[in-house]
Amino acid sequence: MLDWFRRAAPEAKASAAGPVVAFHGAGRAAWSGRDLGSLTRVGFTSNPVGFRCVKLIAEAAAAVPFALEEDGARMEVHPVLDLMARPNGGQGAGELMEAFYGQILLSGNGYLEAVAGEAAPLELHVLRSDRMRVLPGPDGWPVGYEYAVGAKKHRFAAEAVCHVRAWHPTDDHYGLSPMQAAAQAVDVHNAASKWSKALLDNAARPSGAIVYTSVDGAGVLGAEQYERVKSELEGQHQGAANAGRPMLLEGGLDWKPMGFSPSDMEFQKTKEAAAREIALAFGVPPMLLGLPGDATYANYAEANRAFYRLTVLPLVGKVAGALTQWMPGMGRARLRADFDQVPALALEREAQWRRIADADFLTEDEKRAMLGLAPRSTG
Known part of the structure; x- marks a missing residue:
């Protein structure tokens, strides 16, 4: 029996390089520390x-x-x-x-x-x-x-x-x-501020796409062409200092702007709502x-x-x-x-003093006691 186990082939997996499928969700929100x-x-x-x-x-x-x-x-x-x-x-x-x-x-x-x-x-x-x-x-x-x-x-x-x-x-x-x-409202407000800053760094415009169409219809840029177009975009057209600068595209390149999506438009409202929640707390x-x-x-x-x-x-x-x-x-x-x-309560205090002063059924010392004053000395 032991000899049979020694002669048996070692166990092998059915597929060592088979396709792998990773399932993932939208992810959890990243909150700051609570210390x-x-x-x-x-x-x-x-x-x-x-x-x-x-x-x-x-x-x-x-x-x-x-x-x-x-x-x-x-x-x-x-x-x-x-x-x-x-x-x-x-x-x-x-x-x-x-x-x-x-x-x-x-x-x-x-x-x-x-x-x-x-x-x-x-x-x-x-x-x-x-x-x-x-x-x-x-x-x-x-x-x-x-x-x-x-x-x-x-x-x-x-x-x-x-x-x-x-x-x-x-x-x-x-x-x-x-x-x-x-x-949590602070984290949302800070995240919305970072998103607004990133938008300003991108010339306060939503992102767009450069579409390349070759003569043969392949639509694929070479590695050198891709890097050149990318460096020109980063150096000449991104950032607030380059806002409004016209873009010169060579043959086969076409710029397709992307408008704000409804979720993009909600960021400002989300930021204002978070600010009100902070004030409420x-x-x-x-x-x-x-x-x-x-x-x-x-x-x-x-x-x-x-x-x-x-x-x-x-x-x-x-x-x-x-x-x-x-x-x-x-x-x-x-x-x-x-x-x-307290200056903010001046009107309320004035009304209280007036009500107490007009109360004829109270003695002077009773009025002073209601206002937190010592009795008037007699003699």
């Missing part, structure tokens, strides 16, 4: 809509000052107000808070470090979200934070860092950023970004008020509540957004 570095690079530094949304919200929120209240009365002098006005030696209040709000918008997490003093913090500093890592304890609550810069790592106690995070339905320690929700009315085709609001002022009411003030209120909870030495005092210092 903070990729989102910042693709959605902020390389996309004008994402950049403007983040800057618009962060600058508007940083321009809203904080007011300090205790038992319904506004306080004009307090160490916390002095700290918020001058947070550190290298940054003013506006610059610090703009960086803090920007980190929340880009990563969903904002980290504020307090330099401890004897009774109250001496300085406040914004820490980069991509360098911070939450250290959870056995019960799941953070017991500290680790800040890494290259190979160096520094550990903060939990009470030394104010961590403000956007709500995330599936993560207990990190927030979900609007940029991540808008990531951030809560910015498209009218404020100058996007065409948006008539949701009657005028610019109405869109601006909606922007503050629905996007800016909730963000400022969330940060004010987190600072009140975290800042030592607050007692019963609390931080809130100073609505009277």
Whole structure:
């Protein structure tokens, strides 16, 4: 039996060089990374809509000052107000808070470090979200934070860092950023911009075809002729600098232009729709970004008020509540957004003041309390 196996011919495939048929589909869409570095690079530094949304919200929120209240009365002098006005030696209040709000918008997490003093913090500093890592304890609550810069790592106690995070339905320690929700729209918008740039590089014309017809009807160019025609097209007729230059074709060559297909014509509409989706994820009315085709609001002022009411003030209120909870030495005092210092809400605040002033059934101290003012001193 063993001899029979030794004499048997080795197994061979039926066809070693038979035809191969490859089946493939249209392919999957290529999306950018969803880590903070990729989102910042693709959605902020390389996309004008994402950049403007983040800057618009962060600058508007940083321009809203904080007011300090205790038992319904506004306080004009307090160490916390002095700290918020001058947070550190290298940054003013506006610059610090703009960086803090920007980190929340880009990563969903904002980290504020307090330099401890004897009774109250001496300085406040914004820490980069991509360098911070939450250290959870056995019960799941953070017991500290680790800040890494290259190979160096520094550990903060939990009470030394104010961590403000956007709500995330599936993560207990990190927030979900609007940029991540808008990531697919950002990729579509960037792809449409690259397509438009490629079209401009080709003299803003759709592609065409050069048809060669020989005398004998073969219709085949030689290798040398093909390379010469190709080099002349690339050097003399492609690019924005060669737009409109006439093309001189030799005998047998005929230019057949190709018009825009319906899918080509949809690229601009696709880009505008992606821009509106990015603005929607951030809560910015498209009218404020100058996007065409948006008539949701009657005028610019109405869109601006909606922007503050629905996007800016909730963000400022969330940060004010987190600072009140975290800042030592607050007692019963609390931080809130100073609505009277928001120009976009001037008409609403004026109407509120007028309604309260005309309420004859209220005493003067009750009116002042409703407006956040201390009672008038008597005597």
